[in-house]
Amino acid sequence: MIERLEAQMRAMQMLSKTQDITADNLANINTPGFKGNKVFYQMVKEQVDGKEVTRTVPMQQVDMTQGVLEATDNKFDFAIKGEGFFMVEGQNGRQLTRDGRFSIDTDGYLVDGNGGRVIGNSGPINMPDYIKASGRNNKSAEIEVATDGTIRIDEEVFDKIMTVEVKDTSRLERQGSNYFAVREEQLVEDHSSSIMQGYYEKGNVNPLNEMVDMMKTVKMFESQQRAIRTTDEMLSQATSKLGQF
Known part of the structure; x- marks a missing residue:
């Protein structure tokens, strides 16, 4: 009993x-x-x-599961189509996120909504040239991000937004502020996802x-x-x- x-x-x-x-x-x-x-x-x-x-x-x-991609026409909004993750660097080190609503901070870094610096091929992406060019001849510099993450400023290649895949997503650990953490050996370079500029991904619930x-x-x-x-x-x-x- x-x-x-x-x-x-x-x-x-x-x-x-x-x-x-x-x-x-x-x-x-x-x-x-x-x-x-x-x-x-x-x-x-x-x-x-x-x-x-x-x-x-x-x-x-x-x-x-892929969430719906919503168009915003904001050139600093990015959505991942696929199973990759953006990598950002903040106070707790490098973490993963699917929230691609980015902006440029006062130091010229591409950052997420929490101030985490978005990682590119050369480390945290810094765009001082873009900031300087924004007021030159009353014409803003043009920034374009290709589906593979390649950043072009005024048609010149500047850097590339890094996306990574996780070998076993069951090992992902949720962190605060919509971040994920996982052991480094679980990370591989993402070759299958596409980055969509001017969009953000809605939650998949x-x-x-x-x-x-x-x-x-x-x-x-x-x-x-x-x-x-x-x-x-x-x-x-x-x-x-x-x-x-």
Whole structure:
């Protein structure tokens, strides 16, 4: 009877974790470049009171499904079509992101919304020439970024935005501010993705699917609650009858 209660409690904890993941996906529906979490369940073995028991635990993996590309006509907005990532350098070192809404800071660096410097073939991309040319002869310098990431300023090659792929996306670790981290040995140069200038990628969360999943989880949680109450009543009755002898 006690083992049944423990199993039902673990099931409720698992469902609670699943609900947290779904809630996080829904909270980031409007976050550019956001990649939702897919939930799956894995059987694990562990030692409990000297006995080997098997239980199911919820696991999460980044859903790399392509998000919709939204046109902005902003020459510093970039979207990746494919499974690559931009690499940026901030206070916590180099991290990965799919959010390509960039700008030029006061020092001439191409940066993301958090001030992280976007990495190119030569390191952090710095465009002092672009800044100087912006007011020359009342004509702004023209910046174009090809689908392979090559940056041209006034038709001259300047640098190339680096994109990388992750060998095993299940090893991606979510960081704050829509960043990801992964061990360096998991990174490879990205040759299959395309960079789209003047676009940004919307989050890939489908709100309808997430709401359906949330309702299913609630129903299963309520079912486990009823099962626990039933088990508790049976245990109480058994204890009461034993007390009569």
